[in-house]
Structures are given as C-alpha cells and as structure tokens.
Amino acid sequence: MQFYLNGYHPGDPELPPADRVRAAAPPSALPAEVDVLIVGSGPAGSVLGAQLAAFPGITTRMVERRPGPLEMGQADGLACRSVEMFEAFGFSEQLLKEAYWVNETVFWRPDAADPARIVRSGRIQDVEDGLSEMPHLIMNQARVQEHLLHVMRRSPGHVVPDYGLEVIGVEVGDAGEHPVEVRLRRTGPERAGEELTVRARYVVGCDGARSTVRRSIGRELRGDSANQAWGVMDVLAVTDFPDIRFKAVIQSGEGNIVLIPREGGYLVRFYIELDDLAPGERVAGRGITVETLIEAARRILHPHTLDVRDVAWWSVYEIGQRLTDGFDDVPADDAGSRSPRVFIAGDACHTHSPKAGQGMNTGMQDAFNLGWKLAAVLQGRAAPALLATYSAERQPVAQRLIDFDREWAAMHSARLKDAAGAGDHPDDVPDLQRLYSEQGRFTAGVATHYQPSLITAQATHQDLAKGFVIGERFHSAPVVRLADAKPMHLGHVARADGRWRLYAFADPADPRDLSSRLRGLCEFLADSDASPLRRFTPAGADVDAAFDLRAVLQQGHRELTVEGLPPLLLPGKGRFGLLDYEKVFCPDPKAGDVFDLRGIDRQQGCLVVVRPDQYVAAVLPLDAHDALSAFFAAFLLEVPG
16 A cells, blocks of 8 residues: 555545544443543553453443544554454454555664765564564554554444543542542543543553553652653655665664654654763753754765655654553552452553564553453453452563663664674674564564463473463464365454453364264363353353354365364354354465474374463363363353353
C-alpha cells in the first residue's frame, strides 16, 4: 500500500478524510457500579478493553481524559509477538497490509578515508528465520488503537470509551461487591470540573507515566535518567540518502540517528541524538525547535542531503528507565493474605527509551496477561488468587526490559571509539550491529519466559515437545486441516476469548484405533468425572466453551478422513448441534512437518496446554490424565449449571 503522498492524515489510510466516520455512537451514561473500570485508552488500555469486551456478562467501562480518540501517537514499532497477539483479536491481516515491514536493518559509520562522510558499514536480517510467522511492523500507535477500538465496539460486550473524564482519586475499601471507589472529574468544555463517583470491583490504571491510579495505591516509578536528550520527528522529505526506506542506524562524528521508515511509502521517522544534559537539567529548558532537529539530522547524514517538505509530528525526550516494585495494590507484606483490586499496566508501571520499540509492546502484553484473568475471576470460573499472578509475572518481565533498555540506550548514545569504524578483520563487527544481532529474540518480543507458578507447570515432561517451551509463548507452526486440506498456522485457531487451548499431538497409532493414546485422552476428557471439561465447563454450554481441544495427527491429510474420529474431535455445537469440522490437523509436507519443527516425540505424542494469553502452561504425556486434572483444579472453580 502507498499513502501519505500529499501529507499525513489520521485514521484509515484507504479512506479520504472527508469520507471517514470518526466516532462511534456515544456510550450510555456511566453507571454507578461497574465490574472493571479501565483508566486510559492507550495501547494497554485498548488491549484490555478489547479482551474484556468479549464477555457480555462483564460490565466494563473505559474512561479517557482526552476529548476523543488519539490522532497521532508516539509509539510506532510492533514486535512480532504483538502481531501474533493481534491475530487472536482478528485484525493482523489488515495490519500486515497497511504497515511498513522491517525486513533488514542497515548500519552506517564514518568513512575510514574521510571521517566527515558516512558510509554503509553493515546489514542484518531484522528477524531471524523461524523466530515467528509474523514480521516486525511499523504502524502509527493511533491506527493500532483504532483497530482495537473497533474490536471493542463490535464485540458482545460493546465497550466504548467515555472521553473527557480524568481520575482524581482511587480508594480501596474492605466491604461490598464493588469495594473500589473512583472519583472522576470532567475535562470537556461544557461541564469542566464537574465531579462524579463510580464504584468498581476492579480498576486498571493504563493512564501513563504520570498515572493517578498508581499514585493512589502508593506505587512509585523509581529509576534514573541517562542525562541524554534525543529528538524525534515524523517527516515527508526528499533526500539522496539511499537507505531512506530501510531501518537504519547511523553513527557519525556529529551524533547518531535511528531512522524508521513509516507505513505508506513516504513518511519516515528520525530519532536524533542531541547534546548531553547537565545533571538535573531538563530538556524543556533547552529551547529546542523542529528546526534544531532538522539541522542536526542534516549534519549527521553528511554528505547526503535532506529537504524536509512537511513535519507530521515532532518531540524531544530524555532517556531514562523507571519501574515500580509491584503492579497491583497489594503491599509485599500483605501478599497472599488478600487479592488485588487495583492494577497498573504499561507506562503506568514501567518507562524506558523508545528506540528498542518495546514500550507499547510490553504494555499491551501486560494487558493481555491481565485481561483473561480478570474475566475468569469475574465469571466465577477461577479463584481470586489467580489475580496475584499478574504482578508476579509481569514485574520481572519489565525489570528485564529495563536492564536491556539501559544497555540498548547507552550503546546508541555512545561516541565512536575511532572514526574508521570496524577493523579489517572479518569478525570485527561494530558493537551496535552485534547488539542488534544478539538481541533479536528480545526485540521481537518472544524472549519472555514465565517461571513455574499456579498457572505454569514444571518442565518435567519438556522433552516430549522441545520446541514448545513451558513458560514461553506458543510458537505456531504450519499444519493442514484434515477436513478440507486447508494449509494454515496452528496458533491462528486461537482467539482472544479467555479459553484454554489443549493441543494434542498424536502418537503414531491411527486415531480410530482403540490403542491410540489420543483416543484415550479424548475418551477421558469426554466421559470421566475427573475431566476438566466436565468439571469446569458450565452446564448447557458447548463442549469447547472453556477448553478448546485441537488434535494434530502424524498421518497425512490424504491418509485419513474425519469418519471414525473420537466424537470429541467432531463435536456438535450450537442451537442446531452442527458439527465442528475444524478440530483436527495434519502435518504440512510443503511447509515442514510440525512434529519435526517443534521437536515432538513421535512415539509418545504429547499434550501441550496453552493459556488464554498464548503462553505454554504445561507439556504432558497424552495419558497423564490425573496430572492434567490436578493442574486445572489448583485454580479453576467448578461452575454451577
């Protein structure tokens, strides 16, 4: 796709501004009591809203101090992991169509013969082969948010933000079904200053680095600043710099630039290093203008020219890394004695430099981790103890990000050791290029590894599926659907609907044979009183309402038919009892056998248990029925009919 040819405009790039419908119908009046109140409609808040909107029985409302949807966002990088997540929300294909794909990163350094000039010094593939089926994308934060708001509006829960409302205080009581009192103030011109109160079962602060919710629960952002200022600008420009449509890292004697091409073929973002700040100095006192940024970019790009024709957005910022010591309202001394009622996510609990592209992505993963847990507790399907795992899992992830970002930011701001750049030896790769190569898993968003907990099992049987690492995200692989020979990705069957996934990788036996371990698993799940499906699926609901069982056979799709499969793999569902033919898959001989790609034990097969947020919770033998039952019984509640 190509757009922005005649200037940047917000919203759907395929529609001219005159034809675009900008706002949904206004929401109904804010009720006095809600199940979940989301504060802030940014990336984290919108992901949480989109997930909770899948549950019509949960009253979810979102308040936002701005008067309307974001039109120009600061964040723009979408890691592979985020695009995997957006597949579960149903709009990854649109993102893939619109976004800029970061395929390679190029590096520029001073010319050894003439250090006043820069020359290309290296080039690397942005995402290593096999790391994800999704690419690294660049897409304006406002457009990402627009997709999420669309999911919220069209979902059964129909969540629409209440704009023009800011939180002025949050207080957690100790009684009643809605113990959290939230005081709000209107910011719109017509009723500015008017206050109102809402009571909630749970509150989630996605209200940024100056979070009122965070301050209300006594949490603080702690960290330090690198005393380094950078400028950022999105521009439409004419230049003879040859790599203007590549992600480029440029180091020169005049400073450094990280260049990010934007979606649409014309817009480009410059992150530009500025002068060091004195201790205690703030960047606001420097009087920096957009002309300052343009001139700095021209000096760094020498001998190449840069003629800026239009500036869509610009800003300056100080590099710093800050983190809270917990992501909920339960002090460390009270851990285990009560369940949390207030949570914070995204910039409200961790801030860092933008050049690694992790801030928006990490915040959205915070929300994806929390959303299904809130839904399970509110629906009475899980014990409130489940909610304590949010802070326990996400705070260490943010700490690792802070540690990584400190090194990443320092390397980008480091002055060159010598003007000649890399030496003559072929292994003498500049430090910054080496960092990009070595940290590919981290920047792709797939390095998160949750430790054993209430919802993540020990790695006792990891050898049965070496490529599905317990505690890491489910690494999708190509398969062919048995019923219609459709090639697809196994992980793409999962939706952001709060269900657990049970991926049963079959043993070699024909699944129609009584000796099949897969058949034995299906019979246990369908018939045993100890079956999680029978214990934790509401009476009268479809058999896959809480657990989505999928089977992957070793035989080719032309060797078998759906006839004779265990009934649980061909379930009757819905009002008319129609058969679901999409539960069984086979290896894809053209794209690679999933059993080989993910190191599945062919002789034994295995069951891979995957959480609603797409992380592997357990790997078990197909016949480990008691272990499967015990795992879920530790935190799920039997739902009355």
